[in-house]
Amino acid sequence: MAGHSNAGRYRIGGHIIELRAPRLADAESWRRTNLENESRLRPAFGSPDGDWDEEHSPAAWAAIWWRSIHDPDVRIARVLTVANGAQDTVVGYQVWAGQDPRTGHAEASVWVAGLPNSYEVTAFFTAACVLDMLNAHPDLPYVIAPMAVHNRPPIALAETVGFTHLQTLRQLREYDGRAADHSIHYLSNTEASRAGLAAIISTIGAEPLAPRPADRVSRAAALGLIRHKVRRLRTRARTLRATPTTPACVIGPTRTEHGHEVRFHYRGHEYSVTFDGRPVGDVGVHIDHGSSTTAIIDRLHPHIDSETASAVLAVACREAAENQATRRLTVALAERHSPAVAALLDLGGCDSLNGPRLDGLIWPRLRLAGGVATV
Missing domain, CATH: 3.40.630.30 (Gcn5-related N-acetyltransferase (GNAT))
Structure with a gap:
């Protein structure tokens, strides 16, 4: 229009x-x-x-x-x-x-x-x-x-x-x-x-x-x-000559604090995730060079229990923090996985709405009438 x-x-x-x-x-x-x-x-x-x-x-x-x-x-x-x-x-x-x-x-x-x-x-x-x-x-x-x-x-x-x-x-x-x-x-x-x-x-x-x-x-x-x-x-010309490389933020296989194996399979701005060999959904990675921010995006399956989701997101953020080339790390957290906040706090993060001014992990959310939109 x-x-x-x-x-x-x-x-x-x-x-x-x-x-x-x-x-x-x-x-x-x-x-x-x-x-x-x-x-x-x-x-x-x-x-x-x-x-x-x-x-x-x-x-x-x-x-x-x-x-x-x-x-x-x-x-x-x-x-x-x-x-x-x-x-x-x-x-x-x-x-x-x-x-x-x-x-x-x-x-x-x-x-x-x-x-x-x-x-x-x-x-x-x-x-x-x-x-x-x-x-x-x-x-x-x-x-x-x-x-x-x-x-x-x-x-x-x-x-x-x-x-x-x-x-x-x-x-x-x-x-x-x-x-x-x-x-x-x-x-x-x-x-x-x-x-x-x-x-x-x-x-x-x-x-x-x-x-x-x-x-x-x-x-x-x-x-x-x-x-x-x-x-x-x-x-x-430089782009055409360039060969495919590893992702800008590498998230490798790792284990949770309780010994569960988490593997991240890269497929272009996104990782499919397995937890002890079981597919549990995806984790997106978005890099904004303007704000020097790496964003971890929660796209895990809706039916995944909160304990598993918390463990996966915590290790994803931990791995990203160790490998990112940006100043900030944020996580766009699905509302259904809000119990993961405690695990993220243990990593040294802060709630961007209410927390102290800290470098590191932040989970911003846009709260609008009619629902929640993660950013």
Whole structure:
């Protein structure tokens, strides 16, 4: 259901702004805004050892632009521009990616910088993009926005447009070079939520204006696209030359503390599991390089008794912890196997909803009306 789009050019207060799809010609304006606002943007979007200038080169923008068009995981991508004399300047970017294969949600990445007195513009930008995505993708049950807990302005903005705090995930991602707790806010894709977003947009009272002709692609932007294509070809060539390897997180045969033999048989992002030679279901392994997290996913058979499930999950997490190449280990625990919590605590884990701030094992759950969705 495509529905009405809020993309377009508007006057809001003293600003003339435009919400639209990214263009290759945006490269130099996007780069300039990010370089001028490095101190504000780098904590959330950079790393202490990264080259901010190189990360915002024309080739870097070409990669973002390319993904916004060709990546099936990108649901919607919009730039926010503001009129600056005879030119428009990129002052924001919003992209929604997903659907998560387990929970069905899409996730936001948003920034706005270099626009003073911009609260109404930012609220309009956020509400308009979220509403367009919910209308365009009725298959999404809800959307989420992870934000560092001490980064209050985006949290306040999210709550203003209808997002609700769901939970806090411990040390989810880095912020300003350190692992930081992140608040997870969500918004359900319901008629009431969409009506609320539409009401916010109407209240702001943006005055529609005629669109501005697109700028010509500069030489720097064109060269950036060429460099991006070369990198893609090199990556593809390396992938074709590569031979199948062992899984990124190896879980080998082992025994429980009571001597039971547990074997994990790898078959691509998942292990079939036997307990003393008896098939008991599967354990999934998902690696998110963005948050440096290895997730163990409970897909054991529903009829398996809780004692067996607890033993299997405990040894799976123990083996993964010893072999993972990521900073965090989480387990998505089926509600029926909640007795496994005690065994996981014995491994040194903590409940991401209530436990202390510890490195190591965490079991996050998205608790939503109508059921429990593990993440």
